[in-house]
Amino acid sequence: MGRKTKLKDLVGVIKDKASQSKAVILSKPSTHSLHLALLRATTHDPFTLPNPKHVHTFLSFGHSSRATASTAIEALMDRLQSTHDSSVALKCLILVHCIVKHGSFILRDQLSVFPSNGGRNYLKLSDFRDTSSPITWELSTWIRWYAEYIESLLCTSRVLGFFLGSFSDKDRNEERVSALLNYDLIRETESLVSQLEVICRQPESLHLNDNLLVGEIRRLVGKDSLSAMNEISVRVHEFGERLSYLSFGDSVELVCELKRLEDCKEKLMSSSTVKKEMTERLWIEIGEIRGRIDGKAKENDDRLVKKVKGERLSDSARFGERVMRSGDSVRFSSARFAVNYRFSLPIIDSME
Template identity: 35%
Template sequence: MGQRKKLRDIVGAMKDRGSLVKASLSRKPAASATRATVLRATTHKSAAAPSERRVAAVLSLGLGSGITASACIRCLAGRLGRTRNAFVALKCLFALHSIMIHRSSRDENLCLYSLCFEGKGFLNLPKFNDDFDEEAMEYSSWVRWYAALLEQSLIASRALGYVLSSSSSSSSSSSCSQLTREYKREKMRAAASSDLMRELEVLVTSLEQVCDAPGSLHLQRNDLVYGVVRSVCQDYRMIRCEVFSRVEELGGDERLGSSSPRHLTRLLSALERVEDCREKLALLFVNKANADGLWDLIARTKTKMRGLMRDGGRSSTAVLGGGGAWLPWRDRFSANAFTAVW
């Protein structure tokens, strides 16, 4: 088996060299340079992750002008679509994710991503499988998970209206970013509960996708997989932050006091879906990024909601501290009451 792997690495190195020669013969210097940079950062060599120098070279393209970045992303996506090698695929996905993370603060309107991915499941890797050996098939499961996670990240970004990435909420961000976060909070306070609910459900789906990581966590000993999980952990913090802010807003007494039974049911379902992820997320990230109080907030919100939903809305009353009384037979709230009927 060791000889087979060595032979595979040799064949892969030959393919990489042949691709570089082909790229150098292009009559378009800019396209040739972009392709060569991508090839050097996504080699077939399975022993290690690409060097920081190679990743930085790809990032310099991905963070350039719209035309340059678009060409780089299309080149990565094209190599990803053609390869059947799990290590090449993981390196392409890692490079794409790095560009998404670092470019988010300057591409809030998603123009670049819409241009490159056209709103579709652009990676299209649910059936990716490198069947060279059992280990390659295990790495293939990481490729499928990582691709689905990046696609879901873009879906969530479109739903929120801005790129869902850790860099836009970094604690070391500038005062401009602080103003952006304050603007988001004010926008959330003014949003309709139905809109916040839709956003929360999309974010919960993103958490579930993170949670759906392969069971072969021992492969994190590989530098490449470790780097992938570390990058995903950064985005996981961002997703938790977005989930927390929406649960906090939707779980306020005023919002809950004016919610229909259908809305309460949807919210309770979303909260339970988040809690179902708790054990796997703790295992994947070794309890990192779990100190924000999300689990306590969910428990408190569920306790308040269960009080509202008890007995299907037919029992006695309890003071909510404002917001009107729900009239179950009319599915609305009275304007001059301060108690909720259940």
């Protein structure tokens, strides 16, 4: 196994050198440095992280024209979707995550609209398999999950109107949230909860605890989970402020989202990146809101029961006036009789 791994690593080094030479020869002079930075940041070496120098060089192409940024994203996606090597795929995904966190507006914009038709699973890695070794097979699980996570991250960012973690002004963020309609507030909360649910599905790999690439992914995702919790906390607090004015339908949707969030509690509390004090306050506030909604629902139920009982009593009183009593009569008019007769009809008190 060790000899096979060393051979694979050697082949990876040769592929990297060949790809870089090919980029210099075949690519346009204006994009030489772009393709070289991408190839150097996403090598086949399974024991190294993307070099920060090459990552910074690649991100710098987002500060030029929109056409250059588009070319950079297209080159990155081509490399990601054409590779069968787990190390290259993970490094490409880390580079995509770096664009989301640190890229320029133009670069992020080009990433968010790629491809033009959008859609689910547009990174096209749901079937990724690297079967060259047991480790790469295990890494493939991380690749499929990490691609799903980044897709969810981009989707959440579209719903929020900004990239998660980039809204640093807390006061402005709270002011923006307070101006949202109930529908939009619930929609943003649902998207953030979905983001946390994907985080909670993070693979557990006993054999990859020392893997640098997996460690970097955990670090990046951990920061995102903290940002998502902060955003959810702001929205939960806002729901608490406007709870008295929520419609029945909005209250039901809110309870559903809070229930989904509470289902993530155990996983989130075990995360070392999430502050225990913040999450404890959040769970207390969620419990209070659910309690108030339950109390409001019970109060409405009691009112409904009293109203129904009142209507039934009123109907019974009116019905009593319509029931014939002994001695009441009905007039029949018939051609068979020359004169109208009055017949007294007995009242049937009970029926078997």
